[in-house]
Amino acid sequence: MTAAAPVTRVPAVEEAKVPLDLMVFIIRVLEFLLVLGSGAVALYLWSDVIPGSGLADYLRAIFGAGLLFALVAEIIGTYDLDAQFSLRRAWQRLFTSWGMTALFLVTTAFLLKVSAEFSRGWALTWFVTGGVMLAGSRAALTIWLRRLKRHGVFDxxxxxxxxxxxxxxxxxxxxxxxxxxxxxxxxxxxxxxxxxxxxxxxxxxxxxxxxxxxxxxxxxxxxxxxxxxxxxxxxxxxxxxxxxxxxxxxxxxxxxxxxxFAHRPLVLLGDLPVLTLFERPISGTDAIIKRAEDVILTLLILAVIWPVLVVTAIAIKLDSPGPVFFRQPREGFNNRLFEVLKFRSMTHELCETDGIRQATRGDKRVTRVGAFIRRTSIDELPQLLNVLKGDMSLVGPRPHAPSTRAAGRLFHEVVQTYAARHKVKPGMTGWAQVCGFRGETDTEDKLRKRIEHDLHYIENWSVGFDLYILFRTIFAVIAPKNAF
Structure with a gap:
């Protein structure tokens, strides 16, 4: 500290050369043109099967998709500041926007009964070409914007x-x-x-x-x-x-x-700015979208795997006496208890519904069939019915029994923020599981890591993130770790 500070002249720093808003506007226009261009490329590649009389319908569909993509991208935040310098955020929002655009077009064509008038090969080529062109251009633009930012062009x-x-x-x-x-x-x-x-x-x-x-x-x-x-x-x-x-x-x-609370958003309450300290996650339109995602994907999965469910039920009955299914209380959305449905993998007389102990390596309670279905996660498949019922989601924090412990302590005693994972519905799979934090939580550190990943998922949810986790889940099931 000094009693009096001399007046120092402000240095003559050059003014920002290019407004960032102008660059973002250019990106908007470019990606709109890329949607149109990718549709035109697909038209050229499938020109042999597209009649000249129907060309106008294809052009209208391409232009309409471009406008729809621009609208969805704007709503999702594809052109927000935080997505201009982060390629992960940009791609996540870009693919979500493009995927929702394609889904809307397919649904509209089906409802209007005009899907037969368009070439499926052209539509698929357009979707893939558009996605590649959008991803490639955004990667190049993000790298370029980062370089300009380092040189203070936008400052x-x-x-x-x-x-x-x-x-x-x-x-x-x-x-x-x-x-x-x-x-x-x-x-x-x-x-x-x-x-x-x-x-x-x-x-x-x-x-x-x-x-x-x-x-x-x-x-x-x-x-x-x-x-x-x-x-x-x-x-x-x-x-x-x-x-x-x-x-x-x-x-x-x-x-x-x-x-x-610097990381919390500032919103207007009337004309008064207030900080939003905590928001209900996945609410409003997002909740409707996620519920639709759960129902549609669950029905598709059940249509494919029903033979696996039948064979598993028969194997369980032949292997040991007792019911095929096992019901167990779990904590779900807003800490409400619900009964999770699983294939029975333990001997019936040793199954626990209270004072539950997590399965450990070499657990004597597990049957021969149970060991296989636990290792392959087949025992979790009946939870698809929990998803249809609305107690669970396909993707979310895995539900735990209220009595489960880590290193002898109840979960909520180990991590103060444990209850925050109940802000959303529990899931059949989750970000923690595909990152390797599944199975027995025998140490407090394992539980903390799992909670960190669960909270990251809750704060960063998107349809694209869900699809990515489901994709990763396939490999987690093929090469399981910590499942016994």
């Missing part, structure tokens, strides 16, 4: 008014967030009595509010972030009144307490 020149603890924490946040397009030049502050430092890290305190207005008039600053305690309402009003006369963006930083 706006910003300063913080308020060099106290609040401003210092804001500066740390800005410089530690690689998604922001801000070039932070330093601080301004009216307090010249030693209450604020001359320099914080390598960021200088340039001067007072009047010095800030002068620097703005010289065209050296694009954005001012006011970081004063919200309790100092009169002081904030005075500073903002002076800055309001200048042609720059002015923002009010959150109060100190808000930094603990």
């Amino acid at each position: 706006s020149r910003a300063v913080i008014f308020g060099a106290g603890e609040q401003g210092q924490r804001l500066a740390d946040y800005i410089r530690g967030n690689d998604r922001l397009t801000i070039s932070l030049l330093g601080f301004f502050d009216d307090r010249r009595d030693g209450r604020v430092p001359v320099i914080f890290g390598d960021l200088p305190v340039f001067g007072t509010c009047d010095d800030l207005v002068a620097a703005i008039r010289e065209g050296l600053i694009d954005q001012v972030i006011v970081a004063l305690p919200w309790s100092a309402e009169e002081r904030i009003r005075e500073v903002v009144a002076k800055l309001a006369l200048t042609p720059v963006r002015i923002r009010l930083a959150p109060d100190l307490a808000s930094f603990a």
Whole structure:
């Protein structure tokens, strides 16, 4: 700390060369054209089987799909800032948008009874070609945007008014967030009595509010972030009144307490901005989409695997006395108990419905058929009926019995956030399972890892993520680990 800080001139940093909004608009237009172009490519490849009289119908379908894709991509957030520099997020939202577009077109064609008028080969070629072109172009654009960002092409020149603890924490946040397009030049502050430092890290305190207005008039600053305690309402009003006369963006930083929830979204409650600390996940339209996904995919799976279910039931009856199915209480959505349905894999007299112990390697309770169906996860297949009933989902955190333990302690005693996994319906498979965290949770660390993956799934759910987990599940079943 120093009693008085000399007024330092703001460096003449070059203004952002290209607005990021312009680049995002170009990406929107390009991907719309790619949808149209991929449809045209498919038309050319299947021109021999497409009659000239029906060409207009194909062109209308292509143009309509382009508009629909643009709308869905916008709603899903394909062009949000966080998807411009993260290829994983971009691809996830891009494939979801393209998949939903294709699904809508197929459904519409079926309902209007015009599907027979279009070549299936053309439609499949278009879907694959479009997906490849969209993924390839977005990968190239993301790499290019990252390179431009590293060179500061999109950065706006910003300063913080308020060099106290609040401003210092804001500066740390800005410089530690690689998604922001801000070039932070330093601080301004009216307090010249030693209450604020001359320099914080390598960021200088340039001067007072009047010095800030002068620097703005010289065209050296694009954005001012006011970081004063919200309790100092009169002081904030005075500073903002002076800055309001200048042609720059002015923002009010959150109060100190808000930094603990910096990753939470800010929404408007009427005209009042509020932080959303926790949101009900997979709600509204998302809940309808996920339920439709569960029902449609479950019916398709049952139509394919019903012979496996019949053979398994017969094998269980021949192997040991007792019922084919085993019902066990599990904790589901909102901590409500429901009965999970499984093929019986243990001797009937040793099956537990209370004080449940997880199966361990070489468990004497497991029958010969039970060992096989547990190893191959066939014992879980009757849970498809739980999915149809609505107690479970195909993908979600795996349901645990209330009495199960890790290292002798109940799950909720080990991890305080354990109950958060019950914000959504439990699943037949989940992100934790395909990442290798399945089977016995004999240590507290295994349980923590499983919970971390479950919460990651809840916070990042999408149809594309579900399909990816289901795809990974196939390989997890082929090469099982920790299943006994």
